[in-house]
Amino acid sequence: MSNESKEKMVPDMAELLANSPKNWGKWGSEDEVGCLNYLTQEEALRGIAAVKQGKTFTLQVKMGDPSGDPIWPGRREAQRLNVLDRGHFMCGCGPRFPGNMEYADDMMVIYLQGSSQYDALGHVWYDEQLYNGFDASTTIGGMKRASVLPLAERGVVGRGVLIDMARYRNKESLDKGETFTHVDLMNAAKAQGCEIQKRDVLLIRTGWLGRFYSSDHAEFYKDFIEPGLTYSPELVEWFATMEIPNLVTDTIANEVTIDPVSGVALPLHNALMRNLGVAFTEIIALDALAADCAADGQWTFLYTAAPLKVVGGTGAPVNPIVIK
Numbered sequence: 370m371s372n373e374s375k376e377k378m379v380p381d382m383a384e385l386l387a388n389s390p391k392n393w394g395k396w397g398s399e400d401e402v403g404c405l406n407y408l409t410q411e412e413a414l415r416g417i418a419a420v421k422q423g424k425t426f427t428l429q430v431k432m433g434d435p436s437g438d439p440i441w442p443g444r445r446e447a448q449r450l451n452v453l454d455r456g457h458f459m460c461g462c463g464p465r466f467p468g469n470m471e472y473a474d475d476m477m478v479i480y481l482q483g484s485s486q487y488d489a490l491g492h493v494w495y496d497e498q499l500y501n502g503f504d505a506s507t508t509i510g511g512m513k514r515a516s517v518l519p520l521a522e523r524g525v526v527g528r529g530v531l532i533d534m535a536r537y538r539n540k541e542s543l544d545k546g547e548t549f550t551h552v553d554l555m556n557a558a559k560a561q562g563c564e565i566q567k568r569d570v571l572l573i574r575t576g577w578l579g580r581f582y583s584s585d586h587a588e589f590y591k592d593f594i595e596p597g598l599t600y601s602p603e604l605v606e607w608f609a610t611m612e613i614p615n616l617v618t619d620t621i622a623n624e625v626t627i628d629p630v631s632g633v634a635l636p637l638h639n640a641l642m643r644n645l646g647v648a649f650t651e652i653i654a655l656d657a658l659a660a661d662c663a664a665d666g667q668w669t670f671l672y673t674a675a676p677l678k679v680v681g682g683t684g685a686p687v688n689p690i691v692i693k
């Protein structure tokens with residue numbers, strides 16, 4: 370079969386998701402934070418009630434790591450540039466201050482989606498409409514609707530639950546293109562001795578980022594297809610019924626890159642984020658947290674995060690903090 374006819378068999382996103390549920394209008398026509406609306410004061414207190422030991426974890430991967438940053442193909446790694454350092458003062462070109470203080474300064478060139486980050490709800494779309502029906506032309510020249518700013522201003526505080534799919538399958542890491550479903554998540558939770566509850570922030574470890582750091586980067590990116598959740602109408606329904614506010618994973622794009630059934634790229638970005646308003650958090654370091662949860666048997670905790678307040682941003686870096 371020619372490539373052209375193979376491509377013709379892949380449906381449009383609009384066709385695939387024709388009957389997929391939407392939360393548009395549920396929180397008003399101006400809403401830009403979607404399922405974060407589920408994180409009420411009661412949910413913050415439920416998260417706090419999950420704190421049992423006072424152990425803390427930060428979940429951002431290093432940014433501008435000289436050994437490389439994991440990024441979606443086509444993006445560039447963060448570059449940190451020194452603007453001012455001792456060298457400038459040694460050659461007499463540093464600024465002078467009364468009292469002769471010296472200081473170092475630097476800047477960074479980053480893809481806002483090129484590190485641990487929150488996607489803006491308007492980050493992806495089809496049929497010329499973003500989350501909540503905003504017109505896709507509002508993305509031109511900087512996002513005027515459903516940017517990352519409202520997510521950043523609201524912040525995310527709730528009960529988190531970590532599902533370790535790699536451990537559940539007795540693997541260091543899931544394989545390229547390996548998939549799992551919401552039923553697998555529930556079975557893994559049971560095996561861990563915990564439960565995914567309504568309105569939990571859902572963290573899923575695949576071990577995939579570990580591969581980036583431990584293996585040859587060319588091998589990591591070869592025939593790029595990440596492991597992850599795979600689309601089905603039942604899975605979308607489950608997210609909707611469970612009122613999951615936020616999906617957090619240790620992969621670059623939170624879902625298997627190409628849906629193996631339809632051949633469509635990133636359908637869950639559209640079914641969950643664009644249609645339901647689930648916040649997506651990607652490139653998150655979960656290995657240390659997972660090792661600790663496996664050791665003490667506590668897989669639930671207080672999850673807190675707020676991306677940077679980038680005006681018009683399609684996403685923004687974040688360093689979530691978990692307290693067990």
Ligand code: UVW
Binds near residue numbers: 441482488492621638
């Ligand atoms: C894309 O933008 C394609 O993916 P992500 O949401 O992972 O940044």
